[in-house]
Amino acid sequence: MQRLSIRTHKKREVLDITEKAQKALPVETGICHLFVLHTTAALTTADLDPGTDLDMLDAFEAMMPRLRYRHPHDPEHVPDHILSSMIGTSISIPFEHRRFVLGTWQRVILVELDGPRDRELVLSIAN
Secondary structure, X not given: OEEEEXXXXXXXEEEEOHHHHHHOOOOOOEEEXXXXXXXXXXXXXXXXXXXXXXXXXXXXXXXOOOOOOOOOXXXXXHHHHHHHHHHOOEEEEEEEOOEEOOOOOEEEEEXXXXXXXXXXXXXXXXX
C-alpha cells in the first residue's frame, strides 16, 4: 500500500489526479484501488473539458436537498459529508504498462467538498 498526498486550494473543486496516481503504480499490470481518507472529499472518473469541473460542482450542489441538518459539529457542513457519500470515497481502475485503462476522455478525479485542505489517499494494488 502507498499513500498519496493531494493539496486542494478551494472550498469546492475538482482535481485531475490521473497522472499522480499512475506515477505511483508499483507494477506493470493489475487493478489499482484508490481510497480517500476523508469524509468531505470523493473520488470518481469524469471528462474534464474546460468548464466541466464547474458544471459538476453545480450539479452536485443541486442534488443536495435543503433540510434542517442536525450535525453537532456544524449543520452547514453536513452537505459536504452527504455529497462525499453519494459520489463515493473509493474507485478501482484496471491498468497495464503502468497506465490506467480509461475511456478516451476519462480522468480520475478528486472532488474537494470542504477545502482547502491536505488530502490523503491510499493506493493499493491487486494483480
